Amino acid sequence: MSDSNSQNDEFLEPKRKECKIEHKDENGVSDSQLELKDFVLEKILNSSTNRKTVCVLGKFKDKSGVAIVFLEKNAFREEDLDNKGYFSVNTELKKFFQNDIYGNFECFPPASINGVKTTIIYPATDKHIAKFSQQQVHIVLETPELYDKLTLPHLEKEQFNLQWVYNILEGTSEQDRIVHDNKCEREGFVLLPDLKWDGVTTETLYLLAIVRQRGIKSLRDLDETHLPLLRRIRDEGKKKILEKYNVAGSQLRIYLHYQPSFYHLHVHFTYLKHEAPGIYAEKSHLLDTVIDNIEMIGDYYKKATLPFTIREMDNIFNIYETNGHVQRIKQENIELIDK
């Protein structure tokens, strides 16, 4: 169970089965001998100055095929913040300027405590390259008419497989992970940790509530008949999370995605301070606001224009593009922001 369909996910797990490739090169040299000094960069596929990541495409000298190297600076570890680590004689300090009590510097800690998470995919396929390349993202305004005409037929055609959801609801998978189970067929739901969460660390708390009622695809399908269900998810969800994880309801971000990554109604619970993927205003709708909107207008979500984001690689982009609702951006070479 993973709900990571977000522009924010920088390192999506590739589908391993699809890409199985012989991993010896023409000289019969095993990948285990890959060395960074042999890597020749061809192109920067993506980068984030915010998260300190970069993803590059290139080749290894004397090896056939291309490789993707994904680098991410490690976060600080508490045990290195002492006089053997960052605050040691081995950390050089270079001053930029000092003004009154404020000083700006760059420091250079010993290499051994300043590692970089490194992922190498070799040989990489075109699918890998597309997956890791920066994608142009657009906002589309989905009126109720466009939902009926373009989005809904697309959803029906794609026929997303929801068997994994039914397995959870029917008790055949992930039962040991369930935090709360309200078995009412109409207003019940299952609450369990999202796969992205370790189930322990409060700072990154992330649970999903999956409704038992089938056939509610998304926000678009909600009306006043669903108010008891929505209020129950909010209230029981908060109560259980307080009991089990000791996090107050006022410190939870409770929301629905539009578009969701799977079309069986579910609600996200994340710790308010956690910058989880997909919590931006163009993608997330707070459950409290959803309830309030439906209380004001019973068929709010049948009448509203709902914005959503699409990447140019998404199938639905083509549908909106063909119908003249969004235009592709002329792709140029992507360069690092700092250049």
Next chain:
Amino acid sequence: MSDSNSQNDEFLEPKRKECKIEHKDENGVSDSQLELKDFVLEKILNSSTNRKTVCVLGKFKDKSGVAIVFLEKNAFREEDLDNKGYFSVNTELKKFFQNDIYGNFECFPPASINGVKTTIIYPATDKHIAKFSQQQVHIVLETPELYDKLTLPHLEKEQFNLQWVYNILEGTSEQDRIVHDNKCEREGFVLLPDLKWDGVTTETLYLLAIVRQRGIKSLRDLDETHLPLLRRIRDEGKKKILEKYNVAGSQLRIYLHYQPSFYHLHVHFTYLKHEAPGIYAEKSHLLDTVIDNIEMIGDYYKKATLPFTIREMDNIFNIYETNGHVQRIKQENIELIDK
């Protein structure tokens, strides 16, 4: 002009004037001799594993007073991604595991290309410590009644100074920065780069539209009489940004904050891929959704319950706490997530 009142801002510029302190210690040693090896950590004030930052409190050996040290891993620079930098013999590669074409490693580049941005505040005051400490954040649900009873009297009492806004509108400040100026008193607005933006880099594009009409404090004051103004901001704003910066309207996130950081109506324009501060669902309201809501219900924003986030250090927190709408969290020592 800065609009950075966000839980996301990790390094707010302190108010320099307020904190002027003699910067020689009791032995008359100048701060310029601060050395990291002399720093003794007392407490981690804040950290982000996402952005690779940590902010610590401590002392310098043989110096009086406390110091704050803020560390942030540098983003990758394009010029280091070659066979003299990351991909050189000097970068050690340690393997975690290799599975088929996927390899997970940690690499240790030479210290000289793997610097850490370092800011030292010494001596630091209690105000600095409060400012840099992790704050508990809560969501409050503001009904129209609570707005009238608690929020509005607070705003009126605080009497935020808007002179800098009027200076821009009246042409006495920042005139060289203005990108677009519609001088209509009722439906006009000024569009200019936000102070957080360098005005050049598309990837971090950030502009503000400030309305000419005075007295519209926030989202709460909007109704159907403002629709022409709101549509004009959206349409002219998109047009000017396309002309001047070559960014398509479908690639812009156009939104209002609630609560805003100043109470004179303004609209944010950011590049959709830019993870700007304060773009989360609990804080940002897309202008298209605002317009759509008012089109459906003229007085939507007088009737809606609007969620907003508050930090325990905010004055308004005390007001909501005293009235029983939110509870303070028992503060414990903050530890790094990775521990």
